[in-house]
Amino acid sequence: MAYDQFAYVYDRLMSDVPYDEWMSFLIRQKEVFKVDGMKLLDVGCGTGEWTVKASVAGFETVGIDLSESMLSMAQQKAMEAGQSIRFFQMDMSEAEDLGQFDLITIFCDSLNYLETEETVQETFKRMYDLLASDGIFMFDVHSVYKVKELFAGQTYSYDDGEAAYIWNSFEGEYENSAEHELTFFIREEENLYSRFDEFHKQRTFPVEQYKKWLVEAGFTVENITADFNETDPHELSERIFFTCTKR
Known part of the structure; x- marks a missing residue:
């Protein structure tokens, strides 16, 4: 991470x-x-x-x-x-x-x-x-419910004109875990955005x-x-x- x-x-x-x-x-x-x-x-x-x-x-x-x-x-x-x-x-x-x-x-x-x-x-x-x-x-x-039902297999997005992201979540390698792939777009100039990616893992019990x-x-x-x-x-x-x- x-x-x-x-x-x-x-x-x-x-x-x-x-x-x-x-x-x-x-x-x-x-x-x-x-x-x-x-x-x-x-x-x-x-x-x-x-x-x-x-x-x-x-x-x-x-x-x-x-x-x-x-x-x-x-x-x-x-x-x-x-x-x-x-x-x-x-x-x-x-x-x-x-x-x-x-x-x-x-x-x-x-x-x-x-x-x-x-x-x-x-x-x-x-x-x-x-x-x-x-x-x-x-x-x-x-909670286990949140990780298994609200994260795994879900896609979320956000855009306020200056910053945006696409957030994809998948079932993780461990029980009750999720892996998050996030792609961010940050506005630098009027028609220019920079992009970077993040990969996060979370697990609960x-x-x-x-x-x-x-x-x-x-x-x-x-x-x-x-x-x-x-x-x-x-x-x-x-x-x-x-x-x-x-x-």
């Missing part, structure tokens, strides 16, 4: 992403579990859009991501917003030496970019080590499998909800949310 070119159009194409709903989810969980601290680790922070919003909201925020170009954009956003945020280029399954955090988030289905059971399990262990004893770990993932791995890593799974609502997941849920504490 290469985000180097994708980073430059990511924010335009993700303009309708519900960052405010992730913030509301974070605040609700912080209140429910009476977390007083404000040290936040944003894992898979991308271009830092949500990371900067969290910092503006008063959190002492650190962001990590694999993509150097996305982190460069994130740092620029932080500077423009007048926020002091530390960013690190780091694989979430190898995260270490960052200190302890009151809140850890892996939002916007970033965890689904891990392709193997082992890397998901290792990520949970790393998050456990980075979480303060009275902190909470929160993440969301695509059943809710009970995630829960098992979390417990094995040492977490207590406090809440499992769906689609930004305080409701239990059902067979047509698309995004599954987990909130965990340390045992």
Whole structure:
């Protein structure tokens, strides 16, 4: 997965992403579990859009991501917003030496970019080590239904006159996985567009499998909800949310 070119159009194409709903989810969980601290680790922070919003909201925020170009954009956003945020280029399954955090988030289905059971399990262990004893770990993932029914075999498109994409999704090589072929067209001049291609892979697992791995890593799974609502997941849920504490 290469985000180097994708980073430059990511924010335009993700303009309708519900960052405010992730913030509301974070605040609700912080209140429910009476977390007083404000040290936040944003894992898979991308271009830092949500990371900067969290910092503006008063959190002492650190962001990590694999993509150097996305982190460069994130740092620029932080500077423009007048926020002091530390960013690190780091694989979430190898995260270490960052200190302890009151809140850890892996939002916007970033965890689904891990392709193997082992890397998901290792990520949970790393998050456990980075979480303060009275902190909470929160993440969301695509549901099995979404990967199998709404991704595999589907084609999506977008065009706002300045940027466009064609997005083809296929069944992936692993169970409950999808492969995404994206072709982007970015307007350079009146009748001139540049094109680049991206290939992404995502994989998810059943809710009970995630829960098992979390417990094995040492977490207590406090809440499992769906689609930004305080409701239990059902067979047509698309995004599954987990909130965990340390045992």
